Amino acid sequence: xxxxxxxxxxxxxxxxxxxxxxxxxxxxxxxxxxxxxxxxxxxxxxxxxxxxxxxxxxxxxxxxxxxxxxxxxxxxxxxxxxxxxxxxxxxxxxxxxxxxxxxxxxxxxxxxxxxxxxxxxxxxxxxxxxxxxxxxxxxxxxxxxxxxxxxxxxxxxxxxxxxxxxxxxxxxxxxxxxxxxxxxxxxxxxxxxxxxxxxxxxxxxxx
Amino acid sequence: xxxxxxxxxxxxxxxxxxxxxxxxxxxxxxxxxxxxxxxxxxxxxxxxxxxxxxxxxxxxxxxxxxxxxxxxxxxxxxxxxxxxxxxxxxxxxxxxxxxxxxxxxxxxxxxxxxxxxxxxxxxxxxxxxxxxxxxxxxxxxxxxxxxxxxxxxxxxxxxxxxxxxxxxxxxxxxxxxxxxxxxxxxxxxxxxxxxxxxxxxxxxxxx
Numbered sequence: 563x564x565x566x567x568x569x570x571x572x573x574x575x576x577x578x579x580x581x582x583x584x585x586x587x588x589x590x591x592x593x594x595x596x597x598x599x600x601x602x603x604x605x606x607x608x609x610x611x612x613x614x615x616x617x618x619x620x621x622x623x624x625x626x627x628x629x630x631x632x633x634x635x636x637x638x639x640x641x642x643x644x645x646x647x648x649x650x651x652x653x654x655x656x657x658x659x660x661x662x663x664x665x666x667x668x669x670x671x672x673x674x675x676x677x678x679x680x681x682x683x684x685x686x687x688x689x690x691x692x693x694x695x696x697x698x699x700x701x702x703x704x705x706x707x708x709x710x711x712x713x714x715x716x717x718x719x720x721x722x723x724x725x726x727x728x729x730x731x732x733x734x735x736x737x738x739x740x741x742x743x744x745x746x747x748x749x750x751x752x753x754x755x756x757x758x759x760x761x762x763x764x765x766x767x768x769x
Numbered sequence: 770x771x772x773x774x775x776x777x778x779x780x781x782x783x784x785x786x787x788x789x790x791x792x793x794x795x796x797x798x799x800x801x802x803x804x805x806x807x808x809x810x811x812x813x814x815x816x817x818x819x820x821x822x823x824x825x826x827x828x829x830x831x832x833x834x835x836x837x838x839x840x841x842x843x844x845x846x847x848x849x850x851x852x853x854x855x856x857x858x859x860x861x862x863x864x865x866x867x868x869x870x871x872x873x874x875x876x877x878x879x880x881x882x883x884x885x886x887x888x889x890x891x892x893x894x895x896x897x898x899x900x901x902x903x904x905x906x907x908x909x910x911x912x913x914x915x916x917x918x919x920x921x922x923x924x925x926x927x928x929x930x931x932x933x934x935x936x937x938x939x940x941x942x943x944x945x946x947x948x949x950x951x952x953x954x955x956x957x958x959x960x961x962x963x964x965x966x967x968x969x970x971x972x973x974x975x976x
Contacts, residue, residue: 564968566921570943572935575927575951582951590953597955604957608964614917616935654914672916683917690934693913694901706900707861709879710821710890714773720782722970723945727897728779728823730937736777738930738945744782744789746797748804750811757815761771763929 568612568681569605573598577629588632595640602647605680612681617653620689621767623661630661637686638665644684645669648676655687662687690734705731712736717756719745735767775819775888776812780805784836795839802847809854812887819888822847824860827896828974830868837868844893845872851891852876855883862894869894897941912938919943924963926952942974 576590598615605613617637623630644651653669655662666686690696713729713736721742725733739756743749783797805822812820824844830837851858860876862869873893897903920936920943928949932940946963950956 563964565964566944566967568918568920568922568939570920570923570935570940572923572925572933573927573952573955574925574929574933576953578927579951579953590951593953597952600955600957601960604960608960612918614920614936614939616933619934621934652916654917656913683914685936688914688934690937694937695911695913704902706863706902707890707895709859710861711775711819713775713777713821715775716777716779718779718781720780720785722781724943725941725945726779726781726823726973727826727828727895727941728777729821729892730897730901730941732775732821733777734932734934734937736931737773738932744786744797745780745804746783746786746800748780748807750807753808753811753815757770757772760773766933 565609567610568614569610570614570616571601572616576633586628588626588629591629591632591636592639595636595643598640599643602644602649602680602682606648610680612683614683615685617655617684617686617688619685620656620659620661620687620692623687634661634663637684638663641666641669641684641686644682645675648679650674650678650681651684652682653684653686655685656689656692657687659687690731694731696731707732715739715756715760717741717753719743719748719752737763772816774817775821776817777821777823778808779823783840793835795833795836798836798839798843799846802843802850805847806850809851809856809887809889813855817887819890821890822892824862824891824893824895826892827863827866827868827894827899830894841868841870844891845870848873848876848891848893851889852882855886857881857885857888858891859889860891860893862892863896863899864894866894897938901938903938914939922946922963922967924948924960926950926955926959944970 577587580590652672653666713732716736719741741752784794787797859879860873920939923943926948948959
């Protein structure tokens with residue numbers, strides 16, 4: 563089996579899980595730590611060399627403070643538990659902000675724990691604008707495609723589930739719909755189905 | 770119905786379509802023009818305000834020249850046909866390269882054709898590195914996440930089909946796998962299924 567070297571993890575659905583269980587939204591986050599450790603051990607066994615884990619984003623910190631405190635606490639706990647494993651650990655995100663937990667500052671330079679091993683990039687108070695050096699929420703005026711606005715829906719024909727370098731900045735929040743048919747077999751029905759699916763998705767813009 | 774304002778189009782599968790029909794790979798491209806016009810009219814009727822169409826990339830130009838000539842010709846023809854419609858048309862991509870077709874230089878400033886209308890961004894000799902001002906194929910040393918390498922596979926829990934700002938540069942070529950279960954219901958089986966799916970995908974890195 564072809565094993566990916568580097569796996570990115572977006573651990574979404576904590577709040578919806580909590581609501582479904584009759585709990586408060588913020589109660590979902592602490593239930594995300596143990597799955598994270600299970601994931602780590604699964605990837606370790608499979609021989610995966612690097613993992614990037616989406617802890618929380620600068621966008622997420624605009625949520626009610628009871629949620630913010632809960633996911634921050636869960637991320638701090640997760641990093642501490644990971645530091646007791648064999649791993650090469652880096653916490654990465656915008657540290658020039660009060661939203662970055664001080665307890666994690668010692669982890670913002672990559673360090674080996676235990677015997678070292680899997681590279682783990684744990685994203686904390688991360689934002690794509692920060693990452694790219696762009697201004698807050700703006701399509702960057704320095705982009706080659708400065709005149710192209712944010713894309714709401716990407717439709718790809720031919721069955722592959724990847725962006726292949728398509729407008730990375732404009733697509734950060736896009737919903738992604740894949741048509742299995744090849745492009746020359748285009749039918750208006752494909753677009754209608756894509757939009758019908760899109761209209762059932764929520765709009766969060768990372769919030 | 771909630772209609773997206775801006776739709777991105779990745780019209781993939783022309784070569785696989787041609788092979789399936791017993792044709793040469795390059796014969797697929799000219800069969801992509803008429804679907805493009807059908808798409809344009811479908812989106813026009815639906816009231817979509819902006820469309821970005823992935824014509825060809827700088828990566829694509831590394832293919833055999835018979836293919837390169839065929840997709841270049843198809844893109845030039847598509848832009849000319851679009852310029853006979855009501856549209857606000859922009860061709861955007863790296864014009865500082867012999868791979869950019871000279872016939873399309875007049876379209877690299879946005880212009881209204883007919884009565885104007887839908888904004889169309891037609892990507893020609895586009896590359897994400899060019900767009901972001903990064904060096905060829907390199908993860909940019911100026912990124913906040915310069916120490917994070919290219920991601921091969923993104924796994925998202927919770928059913929949503931979007932990146933939500935996750936590592937846009939490292940994810941340009943990532944395969945994207947969505948688990949419908951919420952994150953707290955994580956099971957190692959999810960990862961195993963994701964990797965089994967991943968190992969059946971080809972690796973093109975945009976080529």
